[in-house]
Amino acid sequence: MQLSPVLENLSVANNNIDGEGAQQLATAVLSSASLEVFSEIPIKKLRADALTKLDLRGVGVSGALVLSDLLKFSSALKSCNLLKNGLDVESATMLAKIGMEKGIMLSGMTRDQTKANLHGQKLQSADAILIGSDLHFMAVLISLVLPTNLIRDDGAKAIAEALKVNAVVTTLALGGNYIGGEGAIAISEALKVNAVLTNLNLINNSIGDDGAKAIAEALKVNAVLTTLNLGTNSIRDDGAKAIAEVLKVNAVLTKLNLKYNSMEDAGKEAVRDAVKDRSGFVLELHDVRCVPA
Incomplete structure (x- = not known):
């Protein structure tokens, strides 16, 4: 693919170009000597390292590929809001890696904010990956609220990875995000090493017994979590019994929500007895x- 040698501005915003097509387009854009702006990305200014902040919309996968190449050589850029740009998991992961290496914020959040409420923003897995990257630089954020989005397991995994090193977030709300067992398992691994999170809300997901068992396992070693909301998560008796067993040894947790799950009397009774x-x-x-199970 070749672009016109005199073309200065090209936009393919919101065209959902991905895969090989996105890669070919990105290669052509980066090879162009005349192109100054691509889907709102100020190529010329970025190459001149003349920007400290960017707020972009509609860049898509092809734009993310172009941007990831340009960011490798930037020393001035410190903030770039890329949420809700139609990225896929692969391109977001690529940008997150570069962002962490270069110290560039990618989600529009700031290093000095103490609370972030992104409730109901239609955020996807890729957006959560960018947020996870930014958590590495946020030294005073104590509350991250992300319910009623679409971050799914890949997004939950990215947030979980950040929690392994983040030492300030005490409240995390991820309710209603289509998180399944894989995402819950990733979160459980973070709970084993995180020493500050006290309030975790996973209501209205689908972590099931596998997720419940993983979180129960983490609670055997976690010494800080006091409030846990696992309501409406398709947890059956096996998951409830695993949680019940850990409640016998975990003396830190003081509030637990298991409403609207799928336990029978045996599972409920085990938790009550614990x-x-x-x-x-x-x-x-x-x-x-x-x-019934």
């Missing part, structure tokens, strides 16, 4: 949606 002698423990368990 905390019946714990003064002040708040257990939310009663519901009307229990179904």
Whole structure:
């Protein structure tokens, strides 16, 4: 693919070009000697290292490939808002790697903010990957609220990786994000080493028994989490019993929500028995949606 030798501005914003087509287009754009702007990306200014901040929309996968190449040589750029740009997991992962290496914020958040509320923003897995990258630079953020988005397992994994090194976030809300067992397992691995997170909300996902068992395993060693919301997560008796067992040895957790799952009486009873002698423990368990295993 070749572009006109006199073309200065080209936009393919919101065209959903991906795969080989995106790669070919990106190669042609980067090879052009005349192109100054591509899908709002100021190529000429970035090559001149003349920008410290960027806010882009609609760059897509091809734009992400172009941008990832340009960022490798930037020393001035410190902030680049790329949320809701239609990236895929691969291109977002590439940008996140470069962002962490170069110290460039990619999600529009700032290093000095203490709370981030991105509720219901239609964020995808790729967006969560960019947010995870930025968490490495945020030294005062204590609350990250991301419910009712679409980050799925890949997004949860990126946030979980950041939690392994982040030492300030105390509240994390990821409810309603289509997170399954794989995402919950990644989060559980972070809980084993994270020493600051006290409030974790995973309500209305689909972590199932595998996710519940993984989180229970993490609670055997986690010594800080006090509030855990696993309501509406398709957890059955096996998952409930695993949580019940860990509650016998974990003395830190003081509030647990397991409402609207799929436990039968045996699973519910196991959890109740595990905390019946714990003064002040708040257990939310009663519901009307229990179904047979």
